[in-house]
Amino acid sequence: MEEKSISDIIEKYLKSILEDDEKVEIRRSEIADHFDVVPSQINYVIKTRFTLQNGYLVQSKRGGGGYIRIERVNLIDDVDVLDMLISTIGDSISENDAVTIIQTLYAEKVITHREGDLMLVALSKDTLAFSDRRVADQVRARILISLLNRLRFES
Template sequence: MEGQNISDVIENYLKNILSDSEHVEIRRSEVADLFDVVPSQINYVIKTRFTIQNGYLVESKRGGGGYIRIEKVNLMDDVAVLNTLIQVIGDEINERDAISIIQTLYDEDVITRREADLMVVTVAKQTLAFDNRQIGDTLRAHILISLLNRLRYES
């Protein structure tokens, strides 16, 4: 565990649980107590590490019996997930988030290593080098959405 920060440890703990089941339901306060951190640290890990871009759906129920449910999704089995990814991208996306989506597609065997490498080159800052960052982020979103649409309708 040397070299890992607490966020990495919590992420690995949750991913370990997910490796044995389709989903995990946790109480934020219980996990926070387990790792002796504040509950907002759990929120941070879930918000940054368990995103749709990374292949996870997160559902949260507030209140006394509240829970956070994290589910690992298989991208090709569920076209709705690709649709959700397209919605998440929206009108613009930064390079880091775009590469995260591409990495997830590769990890889930939706695309090959070569396809992933080509996709990364197409959305890279160096490729979309505009004086105005927003233009690059907008063009990156259009490119990535086009690629996802092609994957979604491929037979």
């Protein structure tokens, strides 16, 4: 039987809450107490599993009345979210991060399976076989941003 890590369990729990609402506010310490983990474990899950590339917008407020707000967003219908995603990509993106974005676009039914496959091929390390990985990551970012900008105009 496959064992799940505590991070997987916390992620599943938070996603189950998000099934009922597209937005949820949590207190990091309460979730940490619930799973008997340190609060930094909750931070780790949120920073790695609830990213804009994965279709989530995260906001936090520190202090006694602080909270973490996680919101499921539609990547293409909301131009501001698309702009933030492009800003997140910046001048360079790894193949793994590009794949995550494409998988999210497919999961959100923004692109078809075929379109996703074509995007993956265009952004793969085999296609962008530069001797310098930094150059490949920069070219990958330019291509992905161009593709995302083109999606903005799809109906």
